[in-house]
Amino acid sequence: AQSVAQPEDQVNVAxxxxxxxxxxxxxxxxxxxxxxxxxxxxxxxFLLKYITGDNLVKGSYGFEAxxxxxxxxxxxxxxxxxxxxxxxYFCAVRxxxxxxxxxxxxxxxxTVRA
Amino acid sequence: GAGVSQSPSNKVTEKGKxxxxxxxxxxxxxxxxxxxxxxxxxxxxxIYFQGNSAPDKSGLPSDRFSAERTGGSVSTLTIQxxxxxxxxxxxxxxxxxxxxxxxxxxxxxxxx
Numbered sequence: 773a774q775s776v777a778q779p780e781d782q783v784n785v786a787x788x789x790x791x792x793x794x795x796x797x798x799x800x801x802x803x804x805x806x807x808x809x810x811x812x813x814x815x816x817x818f819l820l821k822y823i824t825g826d827n828l829v830k831g832s833y834g835f836e837a838x839x840x841x842x843x844x845x846x847x848x849x850x851x852x853x854x855x856x857x858x859x860x861y862f863c864a865v866r867x868x869x870x871x872x873x874x875x876x877x878x879x880x881x882x883t884v885r886a
Numbered sequence: 887g888a889g890v891s892q893s894p895s896n897k898v899t900e901k902g903k904x905x906x907x908x909x910x911x912x913x914x915x916x917x918x919x920x921x922x923x924x925x926x927x928x929x930x931x932x933i934y935f936q937g938n939s940a941p942d943k944s945g946l947p948s949d950r951f952s953a954e955r956t957g958g959s960v961s962t963l964t965i966q967x968x969x970x971x972x973x974x975x976x977x978x979x980x981x982x983x984x985x986x987x988x989x990x991x992x993x994x995x996x997x998x
Contacts, residue, residue, distance in 0.1 A: 804984045806986055806987075808989075815977070815989050815990065815991045815992060816977070816979075816989040817989075818986045818987075818988065821985070821986050823984060823985075860926070862928070862929065864987075866983075866984055868984070871983045871984045872916075872917050872934060872936045872941070872983055873934060873941075873942060874917075874919055874934065874979075874981070874987055875931065876921070876928065876929040876931070877928070878928040879927070879928045879929070881926075
């Protein structure tokens with residue numbers, strides 16, 4: 773069985789400070805990993821993915837994430853947060869042994885204060 | 887089309903009525919997913935399709951829920967005898983495996 777955990781329901785940071793949103797996963801094989809963002813009253817937008825290759829992946833809006841196989845983590849980071857980054861963030865995983873099934877974490881609400 | 891299209895965008899129905907929600911995926915995408923999201927909450931997995939087959943229906947909340955996909959394209963999620971707890975936003979997504987999934991804007995279902 774595959775699963776994703778986002779241990780923090782909420783993350784609050786000041787504008788200009790680093791932002792980290794945590795994600796850990798569990799799969800039986802090797803993972804494909806994704807981050808999505810949902811702004812208020814909007815659909816889910818894809819941010820970035822890890823499929824293979826370099827463990828550090830860069831995505832939209834200045835976000836990046838690092839795949840850490842030993843810690844089974846894929847934390848989302850942004851060096852300097854903006855108020856406009858306030859949104860709901862979801863981590864998702866596919867297992868390479870069953871690469872159709874896509875499982876999401878519960879989501880983390882990020883609030884960036886001015 | 888350019889993206890995943892869902893219809894209707896909003897649906898208000900009376901308790902006990904049946905509803906059909908439609909999803910038009912991106913052309914050529916083999917995988918199709920249905921999720922449900924209550925206000926400001928996470929994504930509840932309902933079902934996914936590989937082509938026209940649904941290997942995992944474990945997320946369907948009850949036997950009032952069913953889904954089908956025809957021609958490897960359009961999918962319909964049907965809810966029979968709707969209940970107030972069915973009120974939510976129903977999201978559809980499609981993808982080429984193993985790439986990222988693209989989401990539609992959702993159908994907001996309100997059962998009154």
